[in-house]
Amino acid sequence: MTFCLGMKCREGLLAIADTRITSGTELSTAKKISIHTYEQHSMFILTSGLRSVRDKAITYFEERLESDSDNFTKMYMAANALAEEIRRVRREDGEWLASDGLFFDLHCIFGGQLKDDTEARLYLIYPEGNWVEVRSSTPYVIIGESRYGKPILDRVWDYEQGLFDALRVGLLSFDATRTSASDVDYPVDAVLYEPGTFKMREVRLTREDLAPLQEYWQGAMAEAVGGAEPSVRPLFDRLHTTSPAHTHFGDNDGS
Numbered sequence: 001m002t003f004c005l006g007m008k009c010r011e012g013l014l015a016i017a018d019t020r021i022t023s024g025t026e027l028s029t030a031k032k033i034s035i036h037t038y039e040q041h042s043m044f045i046l047t048s049g050l051r052s053v054r055d056k057a058i059t060y061f062e063e064r065l066e067s068d069s070d071n072f073t074k075m076y077m078a079a080n081a082l083a084e085e086i087r088r089v090r091r092e093d094g095e096w097l098a099s100d101g102l103f104f105d106l107h108c109i110f111g112g113q114l115k116d117d118t119e120a121r122l123y124l125i126y127p128e129g130n131w132v133e134v135r136s137s138t139p140y141v142i143i144g145e146s147r148y149g150k151p152i153l154d155r156v157w158d159y160e161q162g163l164f165d166a167l168r169v170g171l172l173s174f175d176a177t178r179t180s181a182s183d184v185d186y187p188v189d190a191v192l193y194e195p196g197t198f199k200m201r202e203v204r205l206t207r208e209d210l211a212p213l214q215e216y217w218q219g220a221m222a223e224a225v226g227g228a229e230p231s232v233r234p235l236f237d238r239l240h241t242t243s244p245a246h247t248h249f250g251d252n253d254g255s
Contacts, residue, residue, distance in 0.1 A: 001020075001181060002017070002047075003177045003178070003181070004144050005017070005170050006109040006111055006134065006141050007157065007170055008136070008139045011162045012120055012163055013044075013191075014167060014170060014192055016190050017031075018187075019031060019187050019188070020185040032046055032189070033045070036065060037199070038069070039115075042200055043114075044110075046108065046109040047109075048143040050097070052093075057085050057086050060088060076133075077114070079123045083129035084129065086108070086125065087128075090106075090127065106127050108124070108143070109124060109141055110122070113198065120193055124141045139158065145181045167192075171213055172213070175213065189203075189204050190204075
């Protein structure tokens with residue numbers, strides 16, 4: 001599985017991806033973010049799914065950029081080009097994957113800014129090649145394992161916050177996922193983009209880098225659970241003092 005997160009706010013874009021790769025019982029580390037920058041073109045791609053189809057689609061897209069980049073002046077044009085290469089790989093490999101019981105499951109988070117874009121753009125591209133744009137009303141997208149990190153984002157993240165807040169919330173979302181999913185793990189790659197700069201900034205964060213945040217978060221959650229005692233106590237007392245329930249075999253309550 002994978003944890004790849006793209007976040008959008010007024011200050012720009014942030015992308016976070018784990019590096020755990022699983023193949024049967026084997027574990028390895030590989031980068032899941034690719035960066036493509038030249039002149040006034042700055043893009044990143046995060047991927048989840050079979051590594052083989054991911055590598056092939058990215059290779060085709062890079063070749064497309066080399067030969068046709070002057071025709072991409074807005075991000076949606078590049079998103080269409082990436083989608084076309086994903087469909088190309090699906091046509092080439094989909095049947096062979098299916099014959100071995102595998103699914104073509106390549107999802108992409110595609111973000112950045114090209115020279116005619118008035119702002120940074122963020123897209124989710126599906127295995128079928130169709131895409132949706134991530135906008136201010138829903139300012140993030142996760143591909144891969146989303147169950148554990150999504151609640152934090154839904155509760156505290158919004159478009160009006162800044163890139164510092166994005167990194168803070170995004171790393172907590174990753175930590176929640178890593179804690180509960182054995183196939184998501186360190187190190188973490190993070191990419192930051194500020195609109196109009198046409199420069200991607202990237203850093204790799206290790207287990208040691210994130211240990212203080214993990215320790216803080218663990219302690220903060222334990223403290224928060226303890227702080228809920230006044231709210232839960234009357235509910236427990238109500239449950240504890242209610243009359244014991246009796247079950248009669250053969251009763252039918254209609255449920």
